Amino acid sequence: MEKVLKVLIYAFLILLLVICILPFYLVIVNSTYSSIDIVTRIKFVPGDRFLENYGKLQELTNIWRGFANSLLIAVPYVLLTGYFGAFAGYGFAKYRFKGRGFFFCIVLASMMLPSQLSIIGFYKLNLKLGLLNTYWPFIIPGIANASAVFFLKGMIEQTVPTSLIEAARMEGYSELGIFNRIVLPCVMPGVATMCIFNFVSCWNNYLAPLIVLSDAKKFTMPILISTIRGIFLANYGAMYVAIAISVVPVIVVYLFLSKYIINGLTIGAVK
Amino acid sequence: MSKKGLASKTNNWGYFFIAPFIIVFIVFGLYPMVYTFQLSFQKWNGFGAVQNVGFENFKRIIADSTFPLTVKNTLKIWLCDFIPQLGFALLLSMIFTFYRIKGMKVFRAVYYLPNLITAASIGLLFNILMNGDKSTVNQLLSMLGVKSAPIAFFKSQSMTQAVVSYILWWMWFGYTTVIVMAGITSIEPDLYEAAQIDGCNRWQTFVRITLPLIRPTIIYITITSVIGGMQIFDVPANVTNMQGDPQKAILTSSMYVYQHGFKNNSFGYASALSVVLFVIIAALSYLAFKTMKGKEDR
Incomplete structure (x- = not known):
């Protein structure tokens, strides 16, 4: 049986x-x-x-250009998510300041926001900033990637002892120096995980590039693919x-x- | 003593480290949302001046018969995807928890694979695999001896909706399995031993111990799925012609917002639609949270 x-x-x-x-x-x-x-x-x-x-x-399309364009967005984007994810994660993990709980709630809440619903405002914002047809609207938000902050905050709390930070401070390291030279190397595996994970979601992003990019030479892979049926x-x-x-x-x-x-x-x- | 020293000495550095996140979130996350809300009371064609029109856009929504149709389509497609998705995830998690499966990690990794692939590509992929009497899927079905083949998948409204639900199920059941299993690993193994000593079989153990303990995980999955599912765009847009055909069967609410904004240039109306959708999503999430949380108190 x-x-x-x-x-x-x-x-x-x-x-x-x-x-x-x-x-x-x-x-x-x-x-x-x-x-x-x-x-x-x-x-x-x-x-x-x-x-x-x-x-x-x-003959009719340049698929590798789409490939390169997608890379041009995704690589800087994930580097920002990794670095600034650890950056903000460190701020939340190792400092006590007023409003810390409130700001952390913002991080958590931002994960739940239905972002596709604000595309009209997103479009108008980029129109105002003169960012239409550029890659900045997809790269800069890497600085505010909530899942990276959440994940790396937890990792810093668990793996970076406060005594290590204090010892570095005694040695005369600046606060930024402590982050760059001590904390960041400690959580590199976590940073790598976040980079790889966010790479995929950035690579697959469809709706936002669809509304921001109108120049066919700048099309990313997903947009290029969606135009293929009309062409062939x-x-x-x-x-x-x-x-x-x-x-x-x-x-x-x-x-x-x-x-x-x-x-x-x-x-x-x-x- | 030393902890207190850390706290008082470095007070403002905390703000320094979280500032980039907060600033970029406000500009690229929060501001578009507020902007959309503001635009919902205005009229704007995308380039000219913005006009205040009060509640006119919302009055127009009440008279719009297509919008409720899109909400109905979206809900239907989401439900037909989500229920089997959760069912498969629970079944697979149960199998992976209670039976020693060789290659468990390989199975799980492959089940998750479809989720990684660009949704726009997947839409087109299923379109060309399924569309037409001579399509690869129809040839496969005839080869397997399916009597009703060839099937005109994209001629019938309900069939097309079913195809979209199937694609979404296919893309998401592996993800949901991974999440459910992560929830299961946090359960103390002692509890299972105790249940076995009490004579529970695997099925009883799963229903009486595992399921109640992973309720928070299931609530998380349901709410994130409602939020994502009510916004689906990529797959339904690419599986047929971007218009939601046949006869608007797979015109989802997000596609409708996109059409009004970027095809008809009525950005104010599209914003108002987004606001109403936001309220619907918030209400559905709250409802899901309440009903699933409520069982715990009984």
Whole structure:
């Protein structure tokens, strides 16, 4: 009985596994066939038309520019989240000041704000600041990433002893020097976790770039992908290549960093 | 003594360290929200002058029959995604907690994978995999012997809504599983031993010990899911043509706000819609919190 149950459980788990992977696999396989082959018969083994499809894709769009644009936003963004997450986290963890509880409540509350609902105000703000069609509206908010603050505050409380900070102060370190040279190196693994975790959400950001960027040369990957269907209509091969290019790098990175990403996930949930 | 010294000597440095966060949050987080609220009482076409119009935008919402439809669509899509999502997460957490599963971490990591992929890509991906009689999914279904294949997924309203719910379930059940399991690991193992000594089987242990103890986690999941689910945009926008077709079946409230703001240039009306949506989300979150919290007192 127990054995039958175990077999059923594994069958169920493997079925779910297939459900999760199959769409990606089919995209990769389809990207290697001509559009006619794709609509004739389902394939499970890759073909040899990838380069041809890729050529057609590159004729009408520059997918790698979208890729580079997304990197240009995501890299500075995550560096800011890591540094300033630890920065504010240190302020909350190791100093006592008036309104500390109140300000920390702001950090927590900002995680719950339905941000998509303020896009009109976000657009108007950037219009006023002259930031439309630039990347600043997506990079600067890295300084105010609540999940990084919350996570790194906890980490600093647990791993950086106050006596260490006091010893550094005796040695004549400035307050900023203590943070940069003692606290930050201590919590580097946590900073890395936050950077990797936030990279994904920044990379996938869609609605805000959609309203702020109007110059096609500045389009990020998600926006470029969403314009693809309008450009290629029935050229399935080229569209599958585009999707594959947007999907495969993330999967490859995840193969190596899944531990960090899954650790980063549980921040808000465990109190 | 030394602790007191730290506190008095470095009082204002605390403000120094949290200042960047607070300033940027006010400018890029809070201000757009306040601005949206202000614009909801105004008329603005995106470039000209702003006009005060009082409650006119809100009066227009009351007469707008499409807005309630979008709320209904969004709620329906969210519920059909969230209920199975939580169900699968609980079932998987139970399996992973009570049975020694080889490769448990691999399973969990793969279940979470769809959540990492750009939602806009996923929308397009499912569109081209499913759209048309000769689509890959329809060929797969015929191959598996499904009688009703080929299915015209994007011709029927309810079918299209179901597809969006399915995609959202597919993207989020792994995430929810990870969160539920994080909640479960905080439970003392002693409690399980005690339950086993009392003769509870796995199912009873899960229902009587685990579930009540992870209620805060489930409340957290539900509320964040309400907040996110009522704002869904990326997947429904990209799975068909950005207009929510067929017949506005997957026109969600966020898409409606976007259309009014950035396609019709009525930013004031779009802001008013956002404000009403904000109230709806706040009310739903409160309701979810109350009903789930309330059971504890009984």
